[in-house]
Amino acid sequence: MDLLQPLMAALAPLTLFYIILGVVLGIVVGSIPGLTGSMLIALSLPFTFTMEAVNAISMLVAMYVGAVSGSLITAVLMRMPGTAASVMTTFDGYPMTQQGKAGRAIGLAIVASFVGGIISWIFLVLLARPLSIIAVRFTPFDFFAMIMMALALLVVLSRGNMLKGLIAGFLGMLIALPGLDPIGGNYRFTYGIDALNDGFKLLPVLVGLFAGNQVLAEVLRPGGQRATAGVRQDLKGMFMGLRDFSRHWIGMIRASLIGTWIGILPGVGANIGSAFAYSIAKSFSRQPEEFGKGAEEGVIASEAANNATVGGALVPLFALGIPGSVIDAILIGGLIIHGLQPGPGLYRANPEFVETVLASVLIANIVMLGVMYLATGFIARIASVPTKLLLPGVLVLCVIGSFALANSWFDVGVMLAFAVIGFAMERKDYPLAPLVIGLVLAPIAETSLRQATMYTGGSVWPLLATPVPIICAILTAGMWYMMFRVRRVE
Amino acid sequence: MKRMNLTAAIAVAGAVLSAPALAQDYPSEPVRIIVPAGAGGGTDVLVRTLQPHLEEALGGSIVVVNVPGSGSVGGSRRAVEADPDGYTVLANHVTLLTAMALDKADFRHTDFELVATAVEIPLVVVVPSSSPHTSLDEIMEAARGSDPVIAGVNLGAVNHFSMLMLEAQADGAEFRYVQTGGGAATTAALLGEQIDVGVLAGSEALPITESGEVRVIAALGGDRIPYFPEIPTATEQGYEMNMGVEYMWLMPGGTPQDRVTAFQDALGVAMSNPELTATLEERGMIPSFQPGSDAAPEVDELYAVIEGVAATLE
Numbered sequence: 001m002d003l004l005q006p007l008m009a010a011l012a013p014l015t016l017f018y019i020i021l022g023v024v025l026g027i028v029v030g031s032i033p034g035l036t037g038s039m040l041i042a043l044s045l046p047f048t049f050t051m052e053a054v055n056a057i058s059m060l061v062a063m064y065v066g067a068v069s070g071s072l073i074t075a076v077l078m079r080m081p082g083t084a085a086s087v088m089t090t091f092d093g094y095p096m097t098q099q100g101k102a103g104r105a106i107g108l109a110i111v112a113s114f115v116g117g118i119i120s121w122i123f124l125v126l127l128a129r130p131l132s133i134i135a136v137r138f139t140p141f142d143f144f145a146m147i148m149m150a151l152a153l154l155v156v157l158s159r160g161n162m163l164k165g166l167i168a169g170f171l172g173m174l175i176a177l178p179g180l181d182p183i184g185g186n187y188r189f190t191y192g193i194d195a196l197n198d199g200f201k202l203l204p205v206l207v208g209l210f211a212g213n214q215v216l217a218e219v220l221r222p223g224g225q226r227a228t229a230g231v232r233q234d235l236k237g238m239f240m241g242l243r244d245f246s247r248h249w250i251g252m253i254r255a256s257l258i259g260t261w262i263g264i265l266p267g268v269g270a271n272i273g274s275a276f277a278y279s280i281a282k283s284f285s286r287q288p289e290e291f292g293k294g295a296e297e298g299v300i301a302s303e304a305a306n307n308a309t310v311g312g313a314l315v316p317l318f319a320l321g322i323p324g325s326v327i328d329a330i331l332i333g334g335l336i337i338h339g340l341q342p343g344p345g346l347y348r349a350n351p352e353f354v355e356t357v358l359a360s361v362l363i364a365n366i367v368m369l370g371v372m373y374l375a376t377g378f379i380a381r382i383a384s385v386p387t388k389l390l391l392p393g394v395l396v397l398c399v400i401g402s403f404a405l406a407n408s409w410f411d412v413g414v415m416l417a418f419a420v421i422g423f424a425m426e427r428k429d430y431p432l433a434p435l436v437i438g439l440v441l442a443p444i445a446e447t448s449l450r451q452a453t454m455y456t457g458g459s460v461w462p463l464l465a466t467p468v469p470i471i472c473a474i475l476t477a478g479m480w481y482m483m484f485r486v487r488r489v490e
Numbered sequence: 491m492k493r494m495n496l497t498a499a500i501a502v503a504g505a506v507l508s509a510p511a512l513a514q515d516y517p518s519e520p521v522r523i524i525v526p527a528g529a530g531g532g533t534d535v536l537v538r539t540l541q542p543h544l545e546e547a548l549g550g551s552i553v554v555v556n557v558p559g560s561g562s563v564g565g566s567r568r569a570v571e572a573d574p575d576g577y578t579v580l581a582n583h584v585t586l587l588t589a590m591a592l593d594k595a596d597f598r599h600t601d602f603e604l605v606a607t608a609v610e611i612p613l614v615v616v617v618p619s620s621s622p623h624t625s626l627d628e629i630m631e632a633a634r635g636s637d638p639v640i641a642g643v644n645l646g647a648v649n650h651f652s653m654l655m656l657e658a659q660a661d662g663a664e665f666r667y668v669q670t671g672g673g674a675a676t677t678a679a680l681l682g683e684q685i686d687v688g689v690l691a692g693s694e695a696l697p698i699t700e701s702g703e704v705r706v707i708a709a710l711g712g713d714r715i716p717y718f719p720e721i722p723t724a725t726e727q728g729y730e731m732n733m734g735v736e737y738m739w740l741m742p743g744g745t746p747q748d749r750v751t752a753f754q755d756a757l758g759v760a761m762s763n764p765e766l767t768a769t770l771e772e773r774g775m776i777p778s779f780q781p782g783s784d785a786a787p788e789v790d791e792l793y794a795v796i797e798g799v800a801a802t803l804e
Contacts, residue, residue, distance in 0.1 A: 136682030180560065183669045184645055187560075187594075194567070197560040337528060339535075345678035406558055447669070454668040455640060455684070 003125075006355035010058065010363055018051070018059035019360050023367045026066020027375075031383040033080040034218065035390070037067025039210040041330050043394070045203060045337065046401035053338035054353055058360035060334055061314070064327050065117060065364040066371075068270050068306050072109045073376055074383045076299070077102060082383065085270035085306040088278040092291065092298035099294055107238035108296055109303040110372045112252055116304035117365035119256035120263060120311025124318075125358055127264075128347065131319035135344035138320075140452035141462045145469035146322060147445040149476045150266030154434050156483050165434045168425065172438025175200050182447045183454075195410035202333045204402040204415040205439065209432055212398050212419025215391050217426065238373065251281055251297050252304045259305030263312020265479070266441075269325030269433070270306040277305030311361060318354050320344055322444065326433050329440040337405075516576055516749050517550035523579045526565020528558035532691075536609060536737065536775065537581050543766045547759035548752070561585060561647075563595045570597045574742040576749030579605065583735045584648045587793045591800035592646050599789060602740035604782035605754045607789070608761050611735040611775050612692040613652060613710040614718065618683045619703055626708050626727045629687055630660035642670035642685035646803075649676070649689035652710055652733050654799050659729050680704050691735065692718065693774020710734065717774065736778070738789065754781055 009015065029040040041063050048056035071082030076093035086093075089109060096105035138146075155166050178189035179199020190196040255277035262273035281301035282291045291298050313324025321342035323329040335342045340350060347354045402415035422432055453460065463469050523541075527533045537554055545552050557565035562585045569580035580602065589595040615626065623629040633639040643650035650667065657663050668685060670676045673694045679685045681703055692715050698704045699718075709715050709723045711734040724731035739757060741750055758779050760766060767777040780788075 136678050136684075138682070139684060194564075197564060198558075339528060341672065341674035343675060343678060344682075345674045348681070349674055349677070406564075407555060408557075447671075451669055454666070457638065457666065 003359070006352070006359040007362075009054070009352065009356040010359035015055050015058055015356070015360065016363070018055045019062040019363050020367050022059040022062025023066040023364050024371055026063035026068075027070030027368065027371055028066075028379060028382055029063075030067030030070030030085075031073045031082040031379050032385070032387060032390075033074055033078075033082055033383070034214060034387045035394075036083045036210060036214075037064060037071075037085075038206070038326055038330060039214060039394075040067060041327055042203065042206040042210050043397045043401055045330065045334050046404040048334065049337065049404065053335075053340060054356050056338055057331065057334055057353075057357050058364075060331055061357060061361055062364035062367070064310055064331075065307070065361065065368055067327075068310055069110075069113045069117075069368050069372060070379065072113065072303055073106065073372075073380050076105045076109060077380055078384070083270075085274060086302065087271060088274045088302035088306075089299055091278070091302075092293070092295045093302075095292070095294035096296075096299070101237070101294070103237040105296075105299055106376055108244070108248070109299050110238070110369065110376075112248075112255070112300040112304040113307040113372070114365060114369045115252045116256040116259055116307035117310065117368065118362075119253065120260040120308035121358075121362050121365060122311075123260045123264075124311040124314050124361065127315050128318045128354070128358065131315065132344055132347035135320050136348075138344065138468060139462065139466070140448040140455065141460075141466060142468035143320075143322075143448040144445060144452060145463065145472040146266065146320070147441050147448065149472040150322065150437070150441060151445075152476045153265055153268060153479055154437050156480050161429065164428075164430045168430045168432065169434035169438040172435035172440075173442035175205065175435075176439050176442035182443050183450045195408065198406075200414055200418075200439075201405060201411060202329070202440065203337075203405050204411040205418045206330055206333070206436065207398050207401050208415040208418030208420075209422035209436065211394055212415055213422030213426065213432075214387075215395050215398070216419055216423040218387050218391055220423075238376070248296065248300055251300050254284070255281060255301040255304035256308040259308025260312035262305070263309030263324055264315045266316050266322045266324055266437075268309075269313060269327065270309045273309035273312075274302040274306040277301045307365075314358075314361065317342070318347060318358075321346060323437070323440055326436050329436050332440060516752050517548060519577060520551045520553045521548065521577050521579060521753070522553050522555050522572075523581055524565050524569045525554055525556050526558070526562035526569075526580065526582055528556055532611070533581055533583075533737075535773075536770075539769060539773075540609075540760060540766070543760035543763050544756055547756035561589055561594065563589050566595065567597065569740065570601050570742055572742050574603075574744035574746075576741065576745050576753065578742055579753060580740040581737055582740065583611075583737050584733075584792065584796075586738065587789075587796050588646060588648060588651060588800070590793070591796045592803075594646075599738075599740075599793065601743045603743055603745050603750050604786050604789065605739040605741055605750055606757050606780060606782050607736050607738050607785040608757055608777075608779045609737045609770060609775055610711070610778050612715045613648070613689055613734055614692050614695050614706045614715070614721065615652075615656075615687065615708040615710065615724070616680060616690050616695050616699075616704050616706050617687050618680055618685075619705050620683060621686060621705065623687075624705070624707060625722075626656060626724060626729060627660075629707070630656070630663040632686075633657070633660070633663035633665050638666040639687065640685045641665040641667050642676045642679045642688040643667055644671050644676070645669050647672075648733065648735060651796055651799050652689050652731075653687075654802065655731060655733070655795070656724065656729055658799070658802070691774065696774055716771070716776070734776075738785075739782075750782070 029035045030037055041060050068085045071086040072089050075081040075086035075089040076097055079090050079094035081087045081090055093105045178196050181188050187197055258277040259273040262276055278301045281297050282288050285297055313328050316322040316324045317328045323332055332342050399412055402411045405411055523537055525534045525537050541552050557568050562582055566582055566586055569578055572578035617623050641653050657665055670679045673690055676688045680688050695706055699706055706721050709721050710731055712732045761779040770777045
């Protein structure tokens, strides 16, 4: 692949502007505990309607890179991960802060994030095109098997209660059912309501779940203000020396590879990647007892891996049209809104588009490095602004965004309903990620299985007797085994 | 008698006098063109390409409103229920007719004023380049055999109807229909040799034909396609067929005739702009224009055919 041309396209002034804007917004929103990258991207999506597809998707991807990175600041300084991606970073990052080494912790985390981003980007570039070329040969049975693998992994990898993850996933699949039947084109479960003819559209559901829900949660939070200890930290020692590199490069690369791999697996995102890499770093460490007390290796593993999942997750998105993470599920909505059909045909039908977006991912990582170095102190101060002050704005954006999709008030109602559902679920510790993945994957699973049986005239035999489904089954079993072991170690 | 005549005369005079005044008033506010599909899709791109030329010809501004979903029925419904004041226009095509024939729409195309038909996207029958078939007869012969010939279509859409119409004209031929979906997905299925035959828009088929990955075996419109000059039409191959995606420009029924005419004239002026026609041709579309009164019988005829095919699906 010729890299220069897409790179130049991504460096076009307007595109570059949107990438920088995306990274900065991503970092800021990612650093504010309670606001997440998913929320930012879901809310921004409607505002990209009028933008060119390349700029729109580049900006959204840049937000993704920024949000995963920005969350480390508050994780290290205040022990409050900006997003779930940096939960593992708090374990060693905050102890380092208590020991007066905040600058060093943040410096290591930034470099690890950058290395993770770059390594996964290399895999993204190397894998996306070949995979998309092979992918047109994948039969619907193959797709069905891959999606079943994603759903199976999602349940076992969702942290916390597995049963609740399963229930959330099924709920997501149920929500996907009303509307046009994807094969026959008949309406189902619409109960005669015209507005339900398109079912629950992805965007209002996501905006409700991730943004509306947050507004509700903050408004109803007992005891008013969140305690934000105004830690004024000395950020000296942020810049890594060569000696640090020689000491930590193995850990960085290992965590990046783990993160990339976890990212590629459909449906699982940054938080799982960093947890996995953290556990493995601990088991390889010569001083495992230091983990949790300020181990530099822990910070590096968590941050390299969570950024690496971004590039990894984009591989199945661009090659197969299968989301590699929750944010990817929102990006799928973005592609559709811009008239780009996600799936194995995307790369070949729009090579310039995909390659420019890939180049944008690289640029976003470089911009991220610069912004994080220059503005960490400043962002730390923004991040301690009480979230309540931002809520009215967020709510307005929720309503505008949902309405703008199809100029329909019904969608606004859907958004509000899902804000309540999301709030209730989180209150009861049901994870939202499986719901979103179930919602996005159910139609693809249904379509591929029903297509598959149309090809064979009803037989499902290829599902048991062709290579791709068998490989998927083996991979799933292997990941289950490993995950159960990791859980036991924890 | 005399009095009646006088009243009629006054009425006529009034109408004649007020008509130009009304026409001059129109448009005094932005005209909404409803695109019954998402932003960035084929219909959206077409309407937005036309927009500046239409605004110039109409002497007023135009707002494009995307109402995606329900296979275009949602947007069409929005248009048919709008006030018939000349400020709502729907751009839709044969999908409106197939939705009606399959009982997915609870209104008829006759509930609209047909302003005009303008711009056509030609359809072609495509096979993978590894396929042994080079003509419709050959593939129909294969479809008579015992091995299934898999046709990738969007069930209930125009590509499905086209295949059904061809199949019905070849005794004993039977395709195995598989839902591949829209153009992009059907293209991927052809490239992966998952399907034996599919129907694509000419513009979708052009790049993959030039790269040698697929072969076009028939054009489905009345005439050969300018950028596929060697490909014979289905009619030339002995099949009765005239199918293309021709855009219908519709206003809600009951819209004042002078406003219908004003928009129709603007569309006609826009379509005669060489700059616009060149852009459309570049994108694989065929510029055309027919006022509603001329086009209506053709649309009715096409609907009768589609209804007949739909009846066989029951």
